[in-house]
Amino acid sequence: MIIRRLTLALSLTAMLATPSLAQSAACGGDFRQFLEGVKAEAVAKGVPADVVSSALRGLSPNGKVLSMDKGQSVFKQTFLTFSQRVISSSRMQIGAQKMKQYANTFARAERDYGVPAAVITAFWALETDFGAVQGNFNTLRALATLAHDCRRPELFRPQLIAALEMAGHGDLDPASTTGAWAGEIGQVQMLPKDILAYGVDGDGDGHVTLKTSAEDAILTAGRFIQSLGWRAGEPWLKEVTLPASLPYEKSGLGQGMKLGDWLALGVSIRDGSAPSAALGADLILPQGRNGPAFLAFPNFSVYLEWNKSFIYTTSAAYFAARLAGAPRYDAGTAGDGLGDGEMKALQTKLAARGHDVGDIDGILGAGTRAAVRAEQLRLGQPADGWPTRELLNRL
Numbered sequence: 001m002i003i004r005r006l007t008l009a010l011s012l013t014a015m016l017a018t019p020s021l022a023q024s025a026a027c028g029g030d031f032r033q034f035l036e037g038v039k040a041e042a043v044a045k046g047v048p049a050d051v052v053s054s055a056l057r058g059l060s061p062n063g064k065v066l067s068m069d070k071g072q073s074v075f076k077q078t079f080l081t082f083s084q085r086v087i088s089s090s091r092m093q094i095g096a097q098k099m100k101q102y103a104n105t106f107a108r109a110e111r112d113y114g115v116p117a118a119v120i121t122a123f124w125a126l127e128t129d130f131g132a133v134q135g136n137f138n139t140l141r142a143l144a145t146l147a148h149d150c151r152r153p154e155l156f157r158p159q160l161i162a163a164l165e166m167a168g169h170g171d172l173d174p175a176s177t178t179g180a181w182a183g184e185i186g187q188v189q190m191l192p193k194d195i196l197a198y199g200v201d202g203d204g205d206g207h208v209t210l211k212t213s214a215e216d217a218i219l220t221a222g223r224f225i226q227s228l229g230w231r232a233g234e235p236w237l238k239e240v241t242l243p244a245s246l247p248y249e250k251s252g253l254g255q256g257m258k259l260g261d262w263l264a265l266g267v268s269i270r271d272g273s274a275p276s277a278a279l280g281a282d283l284i285l286p287q288g289r290n291g292p293a294f295l296a297f298p299n300f301s302v303y304l305e306w307n308k309s310f311i312y313t314t315s316a317a318y319f320a321a322r323l324a325g326a327p328r329y330d331a332g333t334a335g336d337g338l339g340d341g342e343m344k345a346l347q348t349k350l351a352a353r354g355h356d357v358g359d360i361d362g363i364l365g366a367g368t369r370a371a372v373r374a375e376q377l378r379l380g381q382p383a384d385g386w387p388t389r390e391l392l393n394r395l
Helices: 013-017 021-025 031-044 049-056 063-070 079-086 089-101 103-113 117-128 139-148 153-169 192-198 214-227 259-264 300-306 310-323 340-352 366-378 389-394
Strands: 237-241 282-284 294-296
Touching (some): 049 139, 049 153, 063 139, 079 310, 089 310, 103 214, 117 214, 117 310, 139 153, 192 214, 237 310, 300 310, 340 366, 340 389, 366 389
């Protein structure tokens, strides 16, 4: 299963609404003329002209890539459902085996970049099942298709040029290199620009080949995660036990609390560890106060840089914690929550009350969670951000 980073969802809406002349010229029109412009840009960046010509020769748009791009499904699974599906006993076992098999490489990643083996391994597992499922789309053709399409040229054209630079270095075979439909390559699914910027030759063969070299993939992932702001030696996620009463309105990301504040309120870390009380710590309740509870530390923000989905992010961070020795979470008694139609009805009611919930899409995103907390607080309910039918009915 490939779960790609949501860089694809980060289109610059305002820029696309009024594209500049330069952007308009950089996409659309005759595909062969478009490729000529790409060739000129790549050569200007130092890629040999014969390499570019050979790479682009015979290239044509891939309609399936555009269909998948335009038909991206929304993420509506709950944390319990998703995490229990993707963090299987098999993946836990294979992850432990991989950390042992590549212990020296993981030790180098932590020494050089400060990123623990468990963190890299969890991403490795979730992105491609340790390299087993990397995608079968020709990378250069996929990127050319998306760069030619005029919805997000500012994202995909630089990736196409970067792929040609990789070809010039001998790290990408234009004919045979395949990956995800959106251009991510290799065992940890990274885009060409990121590979160029953070690629590490871990096996010493003179090339960065994330598709076939676990050593390259591990070290490149570690360096990339460091670039996103990883703080060495600090935790990322800790499961906690909550007291009988708590000011739940202080839960959620970005509330400015510290670990010491939560400890003073009676929150306890389940594994008995004692990080610095001065560390920033957000209480996250993926399924409300009756479900699993975690404290997210500053390193958790790196997960949100990798993928914007709160459920994926929390699951990946929890998976890494498990690989590092944390116990299985206490699932609690949280229900499945609202159905899709009910969630959209709730969002409609919240929007009518002036809350910014974004699109009425049935997704329990950050805006909807914040709005739910605000309405729960107003109505005298525990403000844990988990929507219930009682709340829907009260509204």
